[in-house]
Amino acid sequence: MKRNLLTLVIGAMLVVIFALLLFVFQVRQSEVAIVTTFGKPTANPITEPGAYFKWPWPIQNVYKFDKRVQNFEDKFNETPTADSVMIIVTIYTGWEISDAREFYPKFLGSVPAAQRTLESIMRNAKNAVVASHNLSDFVNSDPQQLKFDQIQDEIKSHVQAELSTNDYGIKLDFLGFKKIELPESVSATVFTRMTAERQQIINSLQYDGERQASEIKSAADRQAVGVINNATADAIRIKGEGEAASISALKIYEQNPELAIYLQSLDTLQKSLNQKTTLIFDERTPPFNLFSHLPTNSPSSNP
DSSP states (O other): OHHHHHHHHHHHHHHHHHHHHHHEEEEOTTEEEEEEETTEEOSOOBOSOEEEEOOOTTTEEEEEEEOSOEEEEOOOEEEEOTTSOEEEEEEEEEEEESOHHHHHHHHTTOHHHHHHHHHHHHHHHHHHHHTTSOGGGTSOSSGGGOOHHHHHHHHHHHHHHHHHHTTOSEEEEEEEEEEEEOOHHHHHHHHHHHHHHHHHHHHHHHHHHHHHHHHHHHHHHHHHHHHHHHHHHHHHHHHHHHHHHHHHHHHHHHHOHHHHHHHHHHHHHHHHHTTOOOOOOOTTSTTGGGGGGSOOOOGGGOO
16 A cells, blocks of 8 residues: 555656656756747747746747857958958957847757857958958057057947848857967068168157257257357446446546555555455555554553
8 A cells, every 4th residue: 555655656746747847947047048839939038047837849849048158269361451461360259149039040049050150250341341451550560550449349340230130139249359460471571561660760750859959959059149149248348337437537546646546555455454464564665655654652642
């Protein structure tokens, strides 16, 4: 009796499990699912994780896709630039399923199939954009002339426009250059041209430096001439004023020669006494003869 009961319990559990497998499916956090009825999508994509009901096959079927960002890198190949120089460009991208209803019928739920289509679209977009730019936009001795960001944005816009036009249900999250190389047959020519461009920059800077130096020297020479002329004019003016003052004083001294000699002697004596030295002199020699005329105190005048 107990054995029959256990068998019934196990059988009931198996029936429940089998029913769950037939009528219930689970969607994980990283998945997006689409339910088809007789091969056609009949509901909106399921993006939230959890358990969901479905009719068993062949009425309904469930297709699950990884909704996380898929990293992808195209194969490198030689591509001509606008100035007919071959370069090797490799790009990488991250893409994800934006609309499972559109994605499923285009690729039958196959991510590798979608990636092959995306590779073809990226290659065509890359070739078209690279062909519209000169080599100097990729390889240049002046970093300011490089246009990596602009070219990447152009390629991404081309790819996304193609995906949207054909309703692939795919969107690009990012796209960028992984590698840019020059074929060996082109490297020597490019390096020679870059050297010539760098030499032109050096020559231009040198010319500008010499021109600025010449301008500064000319300005300094003009300023120096102006300073010298002003100084010469001031010297002539001061000399003239001094000569005029001397002539005026001379006229006064000619009127009273003795006074002139006396004043001159006093001036000379004052300059000698300002030296704070001990003088030994002959009082008969001018201007020290002035001391011989100094008034003396008599003994009777003392108190």
